[in-house]
Amino acid sequence: SFLKLFLKVVACFFVCLCYRPFYLQLPSMPCINYFLQKPCSPFDIEKSSSVQKQAQPKLRINMDGDKCGTPVQLQLKEKRKKGYCECCLQKYEDLETHLLSEKHRNFAQSNQYQVVDDIVSQLVFDFVEYGRDTPQKKRIRYSV
Numbered sequence: 001s002f003l004k005l006f007l008k009v010v011a012c013f014f015v016c017l018c019y020r021p022f023y024l025q026l027p028s029m030p031c032i033n034y035f036l037q038k039p040c041s042p043f044d045i046e047k048s049s050s051v052q053k054q055a056q057p058k059l060r061i062n063m064d065g066d067k068c069g070t071p072v073q074l075q076l077k078e079k080r081k082k083g084y085c086e087c088c089l090q091k092y093e094d095l096e097t098h099l100l101s102e103k104h105r106n107f108a109q110s111n112q113y114q115v116v117d118d119i120v121s122q123l124v125f126d127f128v129e130y131g132r133d134t135p136q137k138k139r140i141r142y143s144v
């Protein structure tokens with residue numbers, strides 16, 4: 001009925017008052033670019049600008065080269081160091097330092113993982129289990 005709808009709108013309005021609005025202002029809004037080479041995202045801005053500047057064959061080298069390769073990976077690695085630990089409910093600046101902290105080590109050695117163990121105990125172990133490595137049976141390590 002109209003009254004129900006009206007109450008819903010009013011309720012929505014009050015819910016909205018509880019939260020801070022969240023904005024995104026960009027110099028140019030996302031635009032689908034169909035001219036990019038196929039695996040690339042059509043929203044990629046850097047590559048779209050290089051498409052306009054350069055001819056097709058050169059562009060390919062550019063995209064496989066350091067322009068979109070290494071910097072992004074480095075950024076990701078940097079980001080991975082910072083984070084939030086869901087066990088300790090705590091932010092950390094460096095992952096490895098946090099993993100060595102007393103609070104986290106206490107959690108890691110606690111019985112909080114019983115829920116995981118309960119699920120694992122339902123699985124069937126069907127791999128071949130070797131004894132401790134003897135020098136002859138050294139596993140070959142493949143580098144990726």
Ligand SMILES: [Zn+2]
Binds near residue numbers: 103
């Ligand atoms: Zn932690």
